[in-house]
Amino acid sequence: MNKPLRHIAIFCGLLVFALLLRDNWLQFVRADELNTHERNRRVTIERYASVRGDIIVDGKPITGSVDSKDPLYQYKRTYVDGPMWAPVTGYASQAYGSNQLEKLNDSILTGNDDRLFFDRTLSMFTGEQKKGGDVVTTLNGAAQKAAFEGLGKKKGAVAAIDPQTGRILALASTPSYDPSSFAGYSGKDEKAWVALEKDKDKPKLNRALREIYPPGSTFKVVTAAAALENGVIKDINAPTDTPEPYKLPLSTVPMKNHAGGCENASLNYAMEVSCNSVFAKLGDEVGRDKMVEMAEKFGFNNPEVDTPVRAAASVYDKKMDRGGNALSSIGQFNTATTPLQMAMVTAAIANDGKLMKPYMVDQLVAPNLDVIEKHEPEEMSRPMSPETAQLVQKMMENVVEKGTGSKAKIRDVTVGGKTGTAQHGEKNKARPYAWFISYAKTDSGSPVAVAVVVEDSDATRDDISGGGLAAPIARQVMKAVLDSRK
């Protein structure tokens, strides 16, 4: 019986060998694939197993981590003033992933970044618990608060930039949401998430960065800059040859002016009372290509404005006809922009023609407070000469002094601004968007440029205007920045 027994022994050996082979196939060849498989929850478990780093504003964290005693995901994200900061932080949810800064700086926040390797190794030896690094933002708490509270129950957004550096100071969007409400993965979190998804007002939308609106009359500052740069206008106080009513090129429709005295008005006056005809005609005279060039220098048509959270691309149509170009020059037709884009336009003007790249992450800091990365201000482009910029400034200051932007006045501070009321919807039936862009100026240049858009409000249609609705919010934001610099 020994011969078949030996065969059985070989057979059993083959069984063992097959097991060994299969084990190698699974744990060596396929290990990576299985380890990083989308259904492998170990990645998320690991992510929430240690304290997540914080997002810092004014030296104070606006996020936190709480030990939820949960057997699966130990630490849960919490937010201080969640709705106010949501457009900056984004969310980090155990069930729904993350976005914005929480996502872009995830490796630092979780502590898994390669640059934290030394830190991690060290804490392994000292027995300290692993902790993520911090993201220090450029935001200004007071300005953000002013923006968020100024918007209040109205639907809209605010973007504020430091024109000299490009630091983003405020980024508010309403209605907003509390990222804490769905940071976990329980039934309650799911309910909150589903409710937000279904909400008609889209509270999760970051209106300051990710929504584009027709800019209306605020776009006139771009047209003015283009006219001055291209020599179409030499003296801002000289009368322009503008008929009343002005007929759009390739069209017989007369253009309506809400303001009086626009016939042959000077550029300065046209800006002050916001004459449509003058700017439409100017845009036509500058021409589509030159207008496109100017708009693009300000950042339009650029799909990669990264703050580092990517902003939606603002649009100035490159292929429209003359009539479209004339309409676009007053911020109608195809022109559409994010609030951030209009803040960038304002900032470039306030900074004497130099556009700084907007950014909101100042530093990445290791858990031991070593600075891993520091953002240096960067020039993005030079849309216009300092002379042109100063002329536009003069006009914008005039708007606040005598014109439609008077509600943005701040005592003892030079403020320039421009209102806008953008019509939209079919046959312009929908409530118009109220816009206001402005900057404040001190002896050492301008510390703040701000763009405000109010989408919808309880005010009746006739009361909606950039000057009435948006300017007071812009004023509060600028005041907050000025006060915090004292």
Next chain:
Amino acid sequence: MSVVTNTTTIGAIDAPSRRNTELMLLGFAVAIPVFAYLNVGLALDGEIPAGMLGYGLGLALLAGIAHLLVRRFAKYADPLLLPLATLLNGLGLVLIWRLDQSPRLIADSMRRYGTHSGDAPQQLMYSAIGVALFLLVLVFLKDHRVLQRYTYISMVVAIVLLLLPLVPGLGADVFGAKIWIRVGPFSIQPGEFAKIVLAVFFAGYLMVKRDALALASRRFMGLYLPRGRDLGPILTIWALSLAILVLENDLGTSLLFFGMFVILLYVATERTSWIVMGLLMAVGGAVAVGSFATHVQSRVAAWLDPFECLKTAPPDTNMAWACDQMTQVLMSFGSGGTVGTGLGQGNSDLINFAVNSDFIFATVGEELGLAGAMAFILVYGLIVERGLRTALAARDPFGKLLACGLSGAFALQVFVVAGGVMGLIPLTGMTMPFLAYGGSSVIANWALIAILLRISDTARRPAPAPAPSPDAEMTQVVRP
């Protein structure tokens, strides 16, 4: 080592008993699990586990008593089997204890039953009972050939054991497989015991019938086909294993029994035709059952491509459930990688159900990695190898067949479980011997090891010295 000389020229050299080797190996077999226990405690709580001393002493005591009794009652037994079984049992206890600490499993148990009690203390008790049975077998089974007398009683006992779970009121349907009976507070898996009893029956039966089965056959296409009446036993076993599969939903047990029978038929008759026939019948049975049993179908779907099956299977069905479990197990192995996450630091508890019984090998794979899992497979392989070596060395055909049947069944069980868990073959839901949580399994396998030890003791025992021949003259020694 005394050299027995007498007047014959055959000098019977006393075979080494190897008991001291066994003692030394037992030292390792106790030390390794104790260090593993310490490792888990440090990884989970950062401190030396409270029960460390008790656990170590308990394991050492069990191993020590077993060793002393082996010394006394089976002096020439194989020195490897006891240390290997002790090592596996000890590490199994550590793994179960480690899973007892899992906050996820605790929370899950609290949600489901409102209480949570660890399984490790119970497993320790079962292990003690297992070692006790091991000792009883060694003490009272002086010669394995005694078992030969109970050939047909064994058959009846085996069939009763296998059919017990089908008795209404006694059998318990645990998650689809009817392989348990419930007696008071205990659940018993009679199949584990049936494994040993059946091996006794097969060995006894085939020893008697082997000549009839081997020789009375017709040659057909190069194969020796048995006579119709000789086909009786194999058909009966085939039908029985199909019945187990269909009635009790137990793929593993039916495969194990049929496989063991075919192996023994082959060894007893030395005819390859039995293997061919056995394979054909196994495939035929599997196809027949697989075509209508949904239980088997979902296991096969989960085996072929678990990730894909998870997407296509309708949610909340048996199939989706099986596929999800399979993906979890595979990811457990994948996450372990080459060296593993370290004891206590893996997430194999994500598999959730049956993680400490059917799927305990996934915890090995994740926390000890490829290296650890291969070591475990090799330890199992060693046990099988020592068993087969015992069969080779055994002097009587019954002992040969019994040792071969027991180690063959052990090998098949390890292959079916580990292969199923690793996705090599469809999952069958058996337990890893010694490692998995479950009283029946531990106790039955200790008994299995005891019988193997007894056979090896008989096999390795030196032949009694022949009586001195009065005719022989004294050999003259000439000094130079």
